[in-house]
Amino acid sequence: MTKLNIAVSSCLLGSEVRFNGGHKRHRWLTDVLSQYADFTSFCPEVAIGMGIPRNPIRLIQTDVGIKAVDSVNLVDDYTAPLQDYAESVVPQLKDMDGYVLMQGSPSCGMERVKLYSEKMIPEKNASGIYAEVIQRELPFLPIEESGRLTDPNLVENFVQRLFVYQAWRREQPWQSAKGLIDFHARQKYLLMMHDYPTYKSLGQLLSDLSDKEKLPAIGDTYLQQLMAALKKVPKRGQRVNVMQHVLGYFKQKLSEKEKASIRRSIEQYQARQVPFIVPISLLKHYTHLHGDEFPYLMQQTFLNPYPEELGLRNPI
Numbered sequence: 001m002t003k004l005n006i007a008v009s010s011c012l013l014g015s016e017v018r019f020n021g022g023h024k025r026h027r028w029l030t031d032v033l034s035q036y037a038d039f040t041s042f043c044p045e046v047a048i049g050m051g052i053p054r055n056p057i058r059l060i061q062t063d064v065g066i067k068a069v070d071s072v073n074l075v076d077d078y079t080a081p082l083q084d085y086a087e088s089v090v091p092q093l094k095d096m097d098g099y100v101l102m103q104g105s106p107s108c109g110m111e112r113v114k115l116y117s118e119k120m121i122p123e124k125n126a127s128g129i130y131a132e133v134i135q136r137e138l139p140f141l142p143i144e145e146s147g148r149l150t151d152p153n154l155v156e157n158f159v160q161r162l163f164v165y166q167a168w169r170r171e172q173p174w175q176s177a178k179g180l181i182d183f184h185a186r187q188k189y190l191l192m193m194h195d196y197p198t199y200k201s202l203g204q205l206l207s208d209l210s211d212k213e214k215l216p217a218i219g220d221t222y223l224q225q226l227m228a229a230l231k232k233v234p235k236r237g238q239r240v241n242v243m244q245h246v247l248g249y250f251k252q253k254l255s256e257k258e259k260a261s262i263r264r265s266i267e268q269y270q271a272r273q274v275p276f277i278v279p280i281s282l283l284k285h286y287t288h289l290h291g292d293e294f295p296y297l298m299q300q301t302f303l304n305p306y307p308e309e310l311g312l313r314n315p316i
């Protein structure tokens, strides 16, 4: 397995770079994901020359847009330096498979950062100044923030996107019509689970790939829609629906008893009695057992979205 390349807010890796000289080490990143990823850390506030310790900054809504100012003197304005720094790291981030940002930070926060009125009343939420530029410039990049990586569904969703995006970057399927078609074929059941209409519309997008010149642009559109679809956390019914599709492959292959046991575990998952990993493990088991006859199924990302050792797919 090729390790993922992931950008991370420095304080989440334990660096003491916060305004108060502390850190916000995120154990799942440093103890679990680190086995499958190489991290590159970024602290935009330190990078633009703010010291440690320093006054915290806050976001203020002004007539000319959102500003990041020193929360004590309300004068020092760090907006432009943070934006310029973000622009400067965009080329480096094109070599990354994802980004984990520190929640709530006026610089790094992905969303829901407190936004104050000019009378200093917290009225709305916004993205941090640095994070806003990164998200705008790299709309395909899987990005999550630390606070959300405690929810098993969101963790699974993020990890899945990391590995799909890594495969896209490594394989460069937009180089040929066959590449795009093969890549899409492998995402079939994963996409169906997350967003069936997008699965259909992406199939239409790839229906005419005769003009080689247009492939990179088609690839960009494909990637944008694919990553947006995978961001949606699938509902239980969507997962059940796809598992039933997969079970359909074994109609002639398995005994009635075997099929009944798979059906039973899907029903138990539907009734919240067992986690997703139970029926999916059974389906994987039989897919591997009869892999030679089901090459299309064998290659599905849905069945192998990330290393099993990560221990995901446990949400009841």
Ligand code: SF4
Pocket (backbone or CB within 6 Å): 009, 010, 011, 012, 017, 018, 019, 042, 043, 044, 045, 046, 102, 105, 107, 108
């Ligand atoms: S949230 Fe961002 S700017 Fe603040 S300390 Fe962490 S890495 Fe630095």
